[in-house]
Amino acid sequence: MSTNYDDVRQNLISMLEELDERLTTITNDIRHADGDVEKDFEEMATQNENNEVQDFLGNSARVEIAAIRNAIARIDSGEYHICQTCDEVINPERLKAVPYSVQCIKCASLNEKI
Numbered sequence: 751m752s753t754n755y756d757d758v759r760q761n762l763i764s765m766l767e768e769l770d771e772r773l774t775t776i777t778n779d780i781r782h783a784d785g786d787v788e789k790d791f792e793e794m795a796t797q798n799e800n801n802e803v804q805d806f807l808g809n810s811a812r813v814e815i816a817a818i819r820n821a822i823a824r825i826d827s828g829e830y831h832i833c834q835t836c837d838e839v840i841n842p843e844r845l846k847a848v849p850y851s852v853q854c855i856k857c858a859s860l861n862e863k864i
């Protein structure tokens with residue numbers, strides 16, 4: 751049985767492009783905020799809080815981008831549907847719900863307790 755993941759791959763690539771765009775926006779926002787040096791202390795504190803939120807958003811986008819790149823590489827190497835931990839086949843429904851999962855539901859639930 752061979753499965754064709756072209757559609758999934760295409761989908762992952764559009765997700766990647768969207769995230770890249772989001773990341774660029776976030777990064778530009780941070781750069782803009784850093785450029786404003788003439789602020790009083792209270793404003794600076796608010797600014798820093800904003801930067802922390804944007805840092806967090808940026809980091810989660812980066813993590814997601816890495817996961818999606820990994821999924822695309824797994825499709826290319828023919829391992830997309832194989833659990834990275836136990837080598838069992840990942841349920842196709844799970845891959846449909848989370849297209850960049852690298853673990854079967856059993857291993858993922860052991861790790862994340864979801």
Ligand SMILES: [Zn+2]
Pocket residue numbers: 833834835836837838853854855856857858
């Ligand atoms: Zn597994």
